[in-house]
Amino acid sequence: MNSAxxxxxxxxxxxxxxxxxxxxxxxxxxxxxxxxxxxxxxTRATVSTLVDQLVAAGILTELAPxxxxxxxxxxxxxxxxxxxIVGLGLEVNVDYLGVRLIDLTGAVVDEIxxxxxxxxxxxxxxxARLGQLTRDIITRAESRDMRVAGAHLALPGLVDTGxxxxxxxxNLGWSGIEPLPLLGLPDGLPTAVGNEAKLAALAQLWGCxxxxxxxxxxxxxxxxxxxxxxxxxxxxxxxxxxxxxxELGHVTVDPSGPACRCGANGCLERYAGKEVLxxxxxxxxxVPGDVLADRLGAEDDAARAAVDTAGTALGQAMANAVNLxxxxxxxxxxxxxxxxxxxxxxxxxxxxxxxxxAPWAPVWIDPAPVADxxxxxxxxxxxxxxxxxxPMPWTARQARTVPV
Amino acid sequence: MNSAxxxxxxxxxxxxxxxxxxxxxxxxxxxxxxxxxxxxxxTRATVSTLVDQLVAAGILTELAPxxxxxxxxxxxxxxxxxxxIVGLGLEVNVDYLGVRLIDLTGAVVDEIxxxxxxxxxxxxxxxARLGQLTRDIITRAESRDMRVAGAHLALPGLVDTGxxxxxxxxNLGWSGIEPLPLLGLPDGLPTAVGNEAKLAALAQLWGCxxxxxxxxxxxxxxxxxxxxxxxxxxxxxxxxxxxxxxELGHVTVDPSGPACRCGANGCLERYAGKEVLxxxxxxxxxVPGDVLADRLGAEDDAARAAVDTAGTALGQAMANAVNLxxxxxxxxxxxxxxxxxxxxxxxxxxxxxxxxxAPWAPVWIDPAPVADxxxxxxxxxxxxxxxxxxPMPWTARQARTVPV
DNA sequence: ACGAATAAGTTCATCGGATATACAAACTAG
DNA sequence: CTAGTTTGTATATCCGATGAACTTATTCGT
Numbered sequence: 001m002n003s004a005x006x007x008x009x010x011x012x013x014x015x016x017x018x019x020x021x022x023x024x025x026x027x028x029x030x031x032x033x034x035x036x037x038x039x040x041x042x043t044r045a046t047v048s049t050l051v052d053q054l055v056a057a058g059i060l061t062e063l064a065p066x067x068x069x070x071x072x073x074x075x076x077x078x079x080x081x082x083x084x085i086v087g088l089g090l091e092v093n094v095d096y097l098g099v100r101l102i103d104l105t106g107a108v109v110d111e112i113x114x115x116x117x118x119x120x121x122x123x124x125x126x127x128a129r130l131g132q133l134t135r136d137i138i139t140r141a142e143s144r145d146m147r148v149a150g151a152h153l154a155l156p157g158l159v160d161t162g163x164x165x166x167x168x169x170x171n172l173g174w175s176g177i178e179p180l181p182l183l184g185l186p187d188g189l190p191t192a193v194g195n196e197a198k199l200a201a202l203a204q205l206w207g208c209x210x211x212x213x214x215x216x217x218x219x220x221x222x223x224x225x226x227x228x229x230x231x232x233x234x235x236x237x238x239x240x241x242x243x244x245x246x247e248l249g250h251v252t253v254d255p256s257g258p259a260c261r262c263g264a265n266g267c268l269e270r271y272a273g274k275e276v277l278x279x280x281x282x283x284x285x286x287v288p289g290d291v292l293a294d295r296l297g298a299e300d301d302a303a304r305a306a307v308d309t310a311g312t313a314l315g316q317a318m319a320n321a322v323n324l325x326x327x328x329x330x331x332x333x334x335x336x337x338x339x340x341x342x343x344x345x346x347x348x349x350x351x352x353x354x355x356x357x358a359p360w361a362p363v364w365i366d367p368a369p370v371a372d373x374x375x376x377x378x379x380x381x382x383x384x385x386x387x388x389x390x391p392m393p394w395t396a397r398q399a400r401t402v403p404v
Numbered sequence: 405m406n407s408a409x410x411x412x413x414x415x416x417x418x419x420x421x422x423x424x425x426x427x428x429x430x431x432x433x434x435x436x437x438x439x440x441x442x443x444x445x446x447t448r449a450t451v452s453t454l455v456d457q458l459v460a461a462g463i464l465t466e467l468a469p470x471x472x473x474x475x476x477x478x479x480x481x482x483x484x485x486x487x488x489i490v491g492l493g494l495e496v497n498v499d500y501l502g503v504r505l506i507d508l509t510g511a512v513v514d515e516i517x518x519x520x521x522x523x524x525x526x527x528x529x530x531x532a533r534l535g536q537l538t539r540d541i542i543t544r545a546e547s548r549d550m551r552v553a554g555a556h557l558a559l560p561g562l563v564d565t566g567x568x569x570x571x572x573x574x575n576l577g578w579s580g581i582e583p584l585p586l587l588g589l590p591d592g593l594p595t596a597v598g599n600e601a602k603l604a605a606l607a608q609l610w611g612c613x614x615x616x617x618x619x620x621x622x623x624x625x626x627x628x629x630x631x632x633x634x635x636x637x638x639x640x641x642x643x644x645x646x647x648x649x650x651e652l653g654h655v656t657v658d659p660s661g662p663a664c665r666c667g668a669n670g671c672l673e674r675y676a677g678k679e680v681l682x683x684x685x686x687x688x689x690x691v692p693g694d695v696l697a698d699r700l701g702a703e704d705d706a707a708r709a710a711v712d713t714a715g716t717a718l719g720q721a722m723a724n725a726v727n728l729x730x731x732x733x734x735x736x737x738x739x740x741x742x743x744x745x746x747x748x749x750x751x752x753x754x755x756x757x758x759x760x761x762a763p764w765a766p767v768w769i770d771p772a773p774v775a776d777x778x779x780x781x782x783x784x785x786x787x788x789x790x791x792x793x794x795p796m797p798w799t800a801r802q803a804r805t806v807p808v
Numbered sequence: 809a810c811g812a813a814t815a816a817g818t819t820c821a822t823c824g825g826a827t828a829t830a831c832a833a834a835c836t837a838g
Numbered sequence: 839c840t841a842g843t844t845t846g847t848a849t850a851t852c853c854g855a856t857g858a859a860c861t862t863a864t865t866c867g868t
Binding site for chain 2: 004005006007008009011012015016019022040041042158160167217229231233238239240241242243244245246247248250251252253254255256262263264267316319320321323324325326327328353354355356357360361
Binding site: 009010012013016042043045046049065067068070071072073074 | 823824825826827828829833834835836837
């Protein structure tokens, strides 16, 4: 009933701790307390107490002072702490399942990825296996004195982020399950589920600190069997009412087009999905992404036709999205990553003719910087982001237990 | 360079003043200080000082105590203050120009609307005339001791909200002008320009206090010569990178469809724009909305065909938007307002077949509650919203000058 | 009619947290 | 080795939320 919380005394600390933590973590190079004071406008005294709290919490560390150029006392450089607080990214997808552990510096601390065909696999057993892998990684991490801040599971389907229910994952053949309890993770470990494409999009933000400061608004389009998208606005994922935004694959490209397995017809997926792409050049659906890219990059008619059809359809769907959202940056992931140079001309042609604001707001099309299992990174990073955005609970206890 | 501001001491007051002001203004019935304390979680003491400040600023007023049901001291009901602080909405559209003055209760305090054909009118002269009307209204308001918080101008075109430049308004025949200076409004009066459909969307939120508390997320689609849309998420307009979001009229319905004056082809506007609707039933483009609705409501083949084509195209474009945004409420405005019962079946049919999440998230289609010159209301309301969201500057001075 | 009960609103001492100012620390330049 | 410069810390102050006690205005029971 009560939407907005009041600002209490402690809110100031909460916000300013988060502010300082974010600045240090997003910075290109280590910052000093004095730098932070200058950037934020707070006094050096205030910044000092905040930094001290964050260092004690294991979120930041002081590096060895480096020699300065000019006169004056040398600054103590601050950086995100390595291997203190870590986040878990989990994923089950059609051709692999895996766990990735990342620390606040963005480094992958530990990882298990098993490549196998999981189409039609039993959800309960598969998730139990993933849970076992995860527990192994947690044990290893804790024995090395790291604190695991939470786990975020990525699934290729419609996930109700509120209730944690997977409505349907067509390519896995799963539907109507609650995946988190099936993992059997330790009690008290904060967990969440999300859509694979959306988490992959967030990985793009984290994968490149420069991106976090500049182009924090973009559309991420991931091509696989399905075509998923995610809308990132000012560094925040836009999930929509239920977390089901970004279904670009089922945007109508041609109302009299071929039937789609979603029940409608003329969906983008029928022109630019992986199935259509591999069919067009006579490959199998399980072909690795780089092999497909190579084949589609060849200079024969079949490849050219497949890429052209896909690019034009993609461009048209994107034009719709850009007309609606006024976003001027698109990152292409999944099987599209390696095809960007081939796809770009057809996409741009559609955007230029169909986007009303095109003359004043050109759209940039780029391959997604984080490619390998981006959703694993995205999940882990989402967990860590929650820590950085609310460092308060981590400043209190020294214990290794996870704060609620 | 520095994105986030730190939370200073005063930020608490700022936020909590805004919180209390919003609660009172959005409430269905008057609230007491004690109610507010219970709702927000702040102590009665804190709420009291906040309320006193807001009353002194002319944002809230105490009503006469009413008899209570049970025992105890009767509460002092609080309500938004009438005719103290007011906001101006301005608009130039193809068939009228006008000014509307609204106070914090949402009441229209003053208004001038001149119906005339402004297609191809000279921008400078037209805006100068609108400015004169506005100055008259300001003078009247100030002589009645009201403080004008600002003016917001609505135009039917691509407005760069950052720079205040109107890129192009095809139906007016205006392009590349900076409209605000041409109004010649008093120095120091905060002014802004925005797109007409977007401001109309915000009017829907304000027009119905109940809406502000419940369905604060919706897509507003306004049909006129062009088809515009606005995305409202949790009570905030989503403008996109440049404020050019919501160009639903140029979403592609059929890639092999008829040419559109935007240069592309198969745009929604070519199926559901007012020009096509009036053509379909042999009326003139300047026909009033209710006459058109009557004619299209008739039971003959021409009317049925026009409505069917428009509804199906609208539904398809909306399905794209819903797949992308996961929004489950659509408000139809402009010429569509009176046609909702006729349009709904075709729209729903498209949504049900084309929206992937349709089985779990049915979409509601309703006529927009605020119909008459909604953008005028939207502009005024946007100005007032800025006051409510940041009441601090109004608490300081008692002077009638507008705070910067 | 009168006191007990009850709820609304206010007063005041307290506390958390940012701020300004002064100061100590660590370095460079001449 | 001293003056100058910048970083980081200590201390008094101020702002604003809080909790507890208190005042005010009403209903209810007798």
